[in-house]
Amino acid sequence: QSALTQPRSVSGSPGQSVTISCTGTRSDVGRYNYVSWYQQHPGKAPKLMIYDVSKRPSGVPDRFSGSKSGNTASLTISGLQAEDEAAYYCCSFAGSYTYVFGPGTKVTVL
Amino acid sequence: QVQLVQSGAEVKKPGDSVKVSCKASGYTFTSYAIQWVRQAPGQGPEWMGWINADTGNTKYSQKFQGRVSITRDTSASTTYMELSSLRAEDTAVYYCARSNSGFDYWGQGTLVTVSS
Numbered sequence: 001q002s003a004l005t006q007p008r009s010v011s012g013s014p015g016q017s018v019t020i021s022c023t024g025t026r027s028d029v030g031r032y033n034y035v036s037w038y039q040q041h042p043g044k045a046p047k048l049m050i051y052d053v054s055k056r057p058s059g060v061p062d063r064f065s066g067s068k069s070g071n072t073a074s075l076t077i078s079g080l081q082a083e084d085e086a087a088y089y090c091c092s093f094a095g096s097y098t099y100v101f102g103p104g105t106k107v108t109v110l
Numbered sequence: 111q112v113q114l115v116q117s118g119a120e121v122k123k124p125g126d127s128v129k130v131s132c133k134a135s136g137y138t139f140t141s142y143a144i145q146w147v148r149q150a151p152g153q154g155p156e157w158m159g160w161i162n163a164d165t166g167n168t169k170y171s172q173k174f175q176g177r178v179s180i181t182r183d184t185s186a187s188t189t190y191m192e193l194s195s196l197r198a199e200d201t202a203v204y205y206c207a208r209s210n211s212g213f214d215y216w217g218q219g220t221l222v223t224v225s226s
Contacts, residue, residue, distance in 0.1 A: 003154070036212035038155075045205060045219055046155065051212030089154055091213070097169040099145070103154040 004029065004090055004102035011108040012080045020105045022073040022090030028100055030071035034093035037066060037075045040104075041086045049088075050075060077107065085109045112136040114144075114206050114217035121223045127194040130220045132206030139187040140164040143209040146180060146191045148202040149219075156202075160209060161189060196224045 005023040012018040022029065022037075029035055035053045038046035048057050050066035053073060063078045073092070077084055090102040117131040132144060146158040159170035161180040168180050174193070182189045189206060204220045207213035 038213070045216040046207075046213070047216075048212045048214050051214075055211070057212070057214060091155070091157070097160070098171065099157040101147075101155045101157060 004092060004100055006088075006090060006102040006105045008103075009106040009108065011110055012077075013110045014080055014082065016080050017076060017078045018080060018107060019074050019076045020088055020090075020107070022075070022092075022102050024071050024073075024092050024100070026071055028092040028094040029068065029073050031095065032093045033068070035066070035068060035073040036091045037064075038089045038091065039084075039086045040089065046089060080107075080109055082109050112208065112215045114208065114215055116204075116206060116217040116220045119221040119223070121225065122196050124197050124224060124226055126196050126224075127192060128196060128222050129190055129192040130204050130206075130222070132189045132191070132217050134163075134187045134189070134208070137208075140184060144180075144182070144189040145207045145209050145213055146178075146189075146204065147207060147213070148204045150199070150202040153202075155205070158191070158204075163189065193222075196222075198224050200224050 010018045033053050037050040039049050040046045053068045054066040065076050087104045089104045094100045113135045115133045140163050145160040147155045149155045161168045179192045201224045206217040208215040
């Protein structure tokens with residue numbers, strides 16, 4: 001499987017919104033509604049933020065939202081806060097019980 | 111509360127094998143699959159494979175096929191990931207994660223360093 005594509009970095013001021021894209025193919029992101037997003041702070045394990053494209057686990061703030069169009073999924077952080085500064089990774093089911101991750105996007109809060 | 115606790119850091123030589131454990135607690139072990147993901151320094155996560163904790167069925171990434179083996183011990187609620195023929199590029203933090211509409215709980219990670 002080939003890795004998904006994400007921008008290396010995005011930035012925004014507190015209170016602003018940022019959107020991270022995750023581009024795959026019609027064999028993974030485009031075919032299945034099983035895209036998830038993970039937040040990772042330095043030295044910590046990843047944390048699930050979004051699953052099944054747009055669903056939020058209990059405890060994840062509603063300023064985090066997910067969507068998908070064609071082969072590209074997106075994570076939007078609205079009302080950016082200082083603690084949102086982290087790396088974000090997308091992951092997609094790729095068929096035959098396999099998964100593929102993106103390389104990650106560093107979110108900087110200015 | 112759900113917890114996944116992994117074994118400690120390992121230092122191995124090229125050609126060696128490493129076996130990392132992941133002990134689950136706080137839920138019914140056989141009700142969820144366990145995924146294994148690794149993350150090389152400064153890189154994104156890389157999916158390695160998973161095991162159905164109930165049946166023991168496994169699926170591996172083509173990249174690791176033939177070098178990785180994921181097993182489980184239901185009596186100990188523990189999953190194991192063994193990677194053989196280690197090389198320097200296998201230096202990474204290895205994570206286990208519970209599979210439930212996303213990988214919802216993660217272990218703390220196990221650093222495996224491969225160096226001569």
